[in-house]
Amino acid sequence: DNCGFVMAESAQIVILMDDELALERGAPILGAVPFVSVHADGAKKSIPGPGPGNYLTMTRAAQAARDILGDRLFRSGGLVMAHGTGTPQNRTTESNIMSTVAHAVGVDNWRVSAIKSRTGHSLGAAGGDQLSTLLGIWESGWIPGVGTIDALASDVETDRLRFLLENTRAEQCAYSLVNSKGFGGNNATATVLSPDVSKSLLQGLYGSKKIDAWQSRNEATERRRMDIESDRLSGDWQPLYRFNDGVLEDTDIExxxxKLKLGDVAIDTTERLMPSQWRLET
Structure with missing residues (x-):
């Protein structure tokens, strides 16, 4: 029952854009990240031992979701993508953190998924595993369950939590807290909003006219993406390799x-950079 985790290798590419840029480019809106909390553990008995930092990051990320969504959606529509290494220390400490924070912010039933049960632990890329899985949940409508166990261990805290052991429909999933629990180091929790919530916020912020224009650009973007994917699959393409493109040589500097000129950029060397009061001589 205490096998720990399997080491894994992983890589992801997720493009994070400013909202205006996403609308201008017609980018597909897979979600939004309005808030990320990072906090160290602080003083504790031993360097690798668990500390209180993750209580802070989880609480702040939850508060951010509640501020945006309001109480009703916040309490009914949440999913926690747990760090979930499956080790005895992680399962007890992280489940207690999630339960305690749920009580503090007024949530009665947080769903919990842990993708490491399927991918293994990719260490530095593990947060990316969680985020890319979450985006896939919203795209597919399914939450992957923790399929490697038949039941929770007896020392896992379950108050106000619903651990998903089987694949579950992603209904009323307005937001997620993506949690990275750092034993002996930094903890981080990201607030991520669903595509529907993200688009509703953008609609209110920018208005129907701009969203309609984005929709048209997005359709063109999607057609181009499908054409590119088709070319790649058929082998009808060549990689772009721009050697020495945009590189400045010593001869480009005057x-x-x-004045100092680097290519097309000129720097005024008489400009004062430091505050006027930071000066020994006048």
Whole structure:
């Protein structure tokens, strides 16, 4: 029952855009990340031992979701993508953190998924596993369950939590807290909003006209993406390799009194950078 975790290798590419840029480019809106909390554990008995930092990050990320969604959606529509290594220390401490924070912020039934049960632990890329899985949940409508166990261990805290041991429909899933629990180091929790919630917020912020324009651009973007994917699958493409493109040489740099020029960029060397009161001599 205490096998720990399997080491894994993983890599993901997720493009995070400013909202205006996403609308201008017609980018697909897979979700939104309005808040990320990072906090160290602070003083504790031993360096690798668990500390209180994750209580803070989980609480702040939950507060951010509640501020945006309001009480009703916040309490009914949450999913926690747990760090979930499956070790005796992680399962007891993280489940207690989730339960305690749920009580503090007024949540009665947080769903919990742990993708490491399927991927293994990819260490530095593990947070990316959680995020990319979450985006896939919203795209597919299914939450992967913790399929490697028949039942929870007796020391796992379950108050106000619903651990999903089987694949479950992602109904009323307005937001997620993506949690990275760092034993002996930093903890981080990201607030991630669903595509539907993200689009509703953008609609209220930018208005129907701009969203309609984004929709048209997005359709064109999607057609181009499908064309590119088809070319790649058929082998009808060549990689782009721009060697020495945009590289400045010493010959591209010119200096004159009061000015330094690097290619097309000129720097005024007489400009004062430091505050005027930081000066020994006048």
């Amino acid at each position: 200096a004159s009194r009061g």
